[in-house]
Amino acid sequence: MTLDGAPGSGAPLGAALPGPPADRLAEAVTVMDRLRSPGGCVWDAEQTHASLGRYLVEECYELLEAIEDGDSRAVREELGDVLLQVLFHARIAAETPRDEGGFDIQDVAGALVDKLISRHPHVFGTDGGPVVTSAGDQQRQWDELKRSERGRSGPLAGVATGQPALALAGKLGARAARFGLDVPLPDGDGVAEQIFRLAYAAGAAGEDPETALRAVARGHAAALAAAHRDGGGGEDEAREQGRSGED
Numbered sequence: 001m002t003l004d005g006a007p008g009s010g011a012p013l014g015a016a017l018p019g020p021p022a023d024r025l026a027e028a029v030t031v032m033d034r035l036r037s038p039g040g041c042v043w044d045a046e047q048t049h050a051s052l053g054r055y056l057v058e059e060c061y062e063l064l065e066a067i068e069d070g071d072s073r074a075v076r077e078e079l080g081d082v083l084l085q086v087l088f089h090a091r092i093a094a095e096t097p098r099d100e101g102g103f104d105i106q107d108v109a110g111a112l113v114d115k116l117i118s119r120h121p122h123v124f125g126t127d128g129g130p131v132v133t134s135a136g137d138q139q140r141q142w143d144e145l146k147r148s149e150r151g152r153s154g155p156l157a158g159v160a161t162g163q164p165a166l167a168l169a170g171k172l173g174a175r176a177a178r179f180g181l182d183v184p185l186p187d188g189d190g191v192a193e194q195i196f197r198l199a200y201a202a203g204a205a206g207e208d209p210e211t212a213l214r215a216v217a218r219g220h221a222a223a224l225a226a227a228h229r230d231g232g233g234g235e236d237e238a239r240e241q242g243r244s245g246e247d
Helices: 023-036 042-046 049-069 072-093 105-118 135-148 165-179 191-204 209-230 233-246
Strands: none
Touching: 023 042, 023 072, 049 072, 049 209, 072 105, 165 191, 165 209, 191 209
16 A cells, blocks of 8 residues: 555655545555655654654643543544654654664554453453453453563552653552552642642542642633633733833
């Protein structure tokens, strides 16, 4: 299957691939390859895993916002932007020889399929594992399977320390509760210590402090916008801009 305009096609880029809608995913892979290849996009060709990191984070947050807004059209668009990041990183990795750790999008998809099947033996019949009748049963089985994968064990296994601090604090609280660990929390009256203790306790109680706080913050943001709109905020903004100019 060759995309019009791709190397060897002899046709200008832009025409969609013929065939069923499922071909659009293959088309996306081919377009990313064209953009990254010689004669493609100069900006795309210069990117690295590290340089794209902030865009991945931004796109994930934009997707989350669309989900919270219940905007299905925006969700579809933002899912595409997240998919672009997956394709981009896989294309960069494909430029490294396999014996040096390189991989491509097929490897990414293959690893995902293998993981999904291995973690759902009760669905795919891969072994005679325990019967799963509830979400709680499923979570316990996942925990057991994760512990058996690459020797993953302990309260920090699989915890992304690069996630937002509030979410991380909640995750640590949840893990401490799951493993039955009682570790003294950071003391002090600083804002960081107080927020950490609240988020930690929320996670230990099975709540999601990041999502809860974001909902409150977004509600307050809407109230601020309404107050600015109803209270003649335009004049305040003009005065503020004038003040900035004087500075």
